[in-house]
């Protein structure tokens with residue numbers, strides 16, 4: 247089935263902000279995190295940027311492939327916010343097309359291609375040198391819809407409690423990716 251943008255999804259161009267401060271992909275509280283910034287696009291699409299830091303190296307002067315996969319995963323995960331569906335990555339297949347040096351800004355875009363029951367199919371690309379630059383990485387993913395219990399049951403107690411006790415209602419909801 248074609249994906250359906252939720253009527254309350256943020257307008258195209260709007261920054262999504264971090265869904266959870268401690269998130270390695272987008273949170274502001276992780277000193278070595280990616281601090282990826284995602285923006286709503288048209289339909290069920292997202293654009294995002296991430297600048298490779300020295301802490302993200304795999305080989306001298308080059309981004310670690312796993313960090314680049316994280317950037318793709320985070321961008322793809324942000325699509326769920328436009329569907330207003332809670333979902334986790336089930337499968338992430340990544341192509342590393344060209345090396346990405348430290349200091350490079352990766353320009354990412356992602357879209358949901360289909361939804362079938364609990365399964366959300368999506369793809370993403372990361373370009374260098376600008377949003378229209380050459381492709382450095384791309385991915386295809388399958389996210390699976392889950393209930394909020396997924397996090398409550400499986401997450402470590404101290405972080406779950408801290409997130410649930412957050413006095414900010416929107417932050418509390420978004421930590422678990424729930425529609426506030």
Ligand SMILES: CCCCCCCC(=O)SCCNC(=O)CCNC(=O)[C@H](O)C(C)(C)COP(=O)(O)OP(=O)(O)OC[C@H]1O[C@@H](n2cnc3c(N)ncnc32)[C@H](O)[C@@H]1OP(=O)(O)O
Nearest residue numbers: 265319320323324334335336337363364365388390392423
């Ligand atoms: C804004 C937010 C940003 C967040 C970005 C970051 C996102 C993440 O990184 S999330 C963290 C990483 N992911 C995880 O920890 C998930 C761990 N895995 C799990 O918890 C479970 O395997 C889970 C929930 C994905 C699926 O389990 P379960 O709910 O039992 O589903 P299950 O019934 O097995 O599968 C449902 C369907 O998905 C399919 N499926 C499940 N996993 C896969 C897979 N890896 N590959 C292909 N298909 C799969 C099944 O075949 C099934 O298909 P069908 O309905 O056609 O039979």
